Amino acid sequence: MTSPHARRKKSTIVRSFRRAAASGGLRVVFRALEHLAPEAGGRLALRLWCTPPRRRGTAPTVPAGPAATFTGPYDGAPFTVDVNGGTVTGRAWGSGPFVYLAHGWGGSATQLHGFVPTLVAAGYRVVAWDALSHGRSGPGALGPHRATLSEFADALTAVVRAHGPAHAVIAHSLGASATGLAVLDGLPVRRLVMIAPLADPLPYIGAFRRTLGIGPVVGDRLVAMMESLVGRSITDFDLGTRARQAGELPPLLVVQDRNDREVDPADGATIATAWPGRLHRTTGLGHGRILADPEVVLRAVDFVRETGTRPEVRPVTPADALPAPQKQEDTLPVAPADVLPAPQEVA
Template identity: 35%
Template sequence: MSVSGAGIAPPAAAANPAAAFYATPGARLAGALLRTLQRWSPALGTRLAMALFCTPLPGKRHARAKPVPAPWTARRHRFEDGTLATWQRSDVAPGAPKVLLVHGWAGDAQQWRVLGDRLAAAGFDPVLLDLPAHGRSDGRRANLPQWVRALFAVSAALGPWHAVVAHSLGGLAAAHALARGLPAVRLALVAVSPPPRLFLRWFAGVLGAGEPLAARMQAWFERHTGVPMHEFEAAWLGARLVQPALLLHDQDDRTAPLAGAERLAAAISGARLETTRELGHRRILADAGVLERLLAHVSAGR
């Protein structure tokens, strides 16, 4: 792994970064059905598209089957129509500064366990969160504003936070929550996702449905969640984030192209962007050098 400044140009992006999320046979079948519905009933086609867009693929079965070793223990929190799962170590000293670790779409809390162990060894109290419809939390579908609400719900129970460390779409949720006043001193974003307005265009493109579907999906999203999509854009977030922020991003990330992280880092006053190579979107979470930089950033504000 190598780390450099943000001035290096990003590699050529994949033809469509959304393709990796919707490459399963079931997703392809849904795409064929959606294209048919588009011709006969755009409204019904939009509802199907939103159902697919808000469904994590793959589902939670694999994450739930993975054993979680001691001293990590689970705790459940009431949230909307179900519960959220958080994980903490039972051997952390009382009063240790808390760090919230947030996964991305189709991920789960255990992706952050290695960093959690290192934070605990450094004297922090790491909290791993399974977001709605992921890991051992309830739900089959989720959306970004719901994730933001989940962060506030867990913060009311376990916060405030010394730091929030978040991956991919969880990074956008965390940034939006902090911009809305979530109590945290420091912020670290790893492989932060592009804004949802852009991902909708990619989604519609990979399913062969085009820009009209993306526009209808955006209108549906904003009408049903009450949150304008521009609030997840770099300019809106950057004007409201005051925490010292570190962004780590791989130049070969095909799911979340580097350009999005560059825009967000430029919009946040004093933010630092560091890049890696050949780690992609998920391997970056387990890289020793990345974990060292995250630990250093979290520890710097102690």
């Protein structure tokens, strides 16, 4: 039986393709390609999967407080960094240890600018950038408006190399997953905040396939092409499994909203238990508004400012692990013994 989390994931992760799927057009195409030209079907599926959604630009919400060095989204010191032959564009503010801000799939650096004033006032040098094929940055390896999770991770690594050691990274959505990947691959980071992260892409790929009617042959081609494109197995992107197998990892705070309609709300707990780290839940902020919430900003900055190497943890209970909409918010340390099962792909 499909779990509630899996059902929610199935109904939301493929929102960008819902209209095309409802019309039946893409489903008919993939049904034909499954039998006649599975290689072409794999290429079409890969192209669709690697296309970020177009989002309307919105002005960042800046929390009240000292902001003398932050008067707008583009007032920081501009910079560019080469990433895999492309050009990443970003801005930096303040002075002190480096804190990096990584946005998510289809987003841009402006979405995290609400963190800048508080971080600058706390004595940090804040660096934010647009990923390849996002915002003001150039195209990635697949051309304009196409990107991959690996490119997100490579951009973070390149930006850190160009500026200086990462005291902390605050990352959102796919940017959080890419940050976890970079850290597990060896990027030194002293403290890490993941907001609304994805734990494992495979269940999302499964939902994508079901929504567009992609059959097993084309689906296998899609995964093979993904692996060939990034030069590694798709299982390498399973953050929960890799974190459980890793050695010492930096202290982690995961922030996840119970009403997130873009990623499975259970993913945050999956990562936090495997890391291990702290899990802070909110209610009613969703996937995007959570970045503009003053309480979330303050909790993230307070965590960045903490000293020590590892937060004290306690086991979670089943009630902790499941969403509880009646509660407004809670912050729980979690332990590796309480790993939640990753949402399973339903055939």
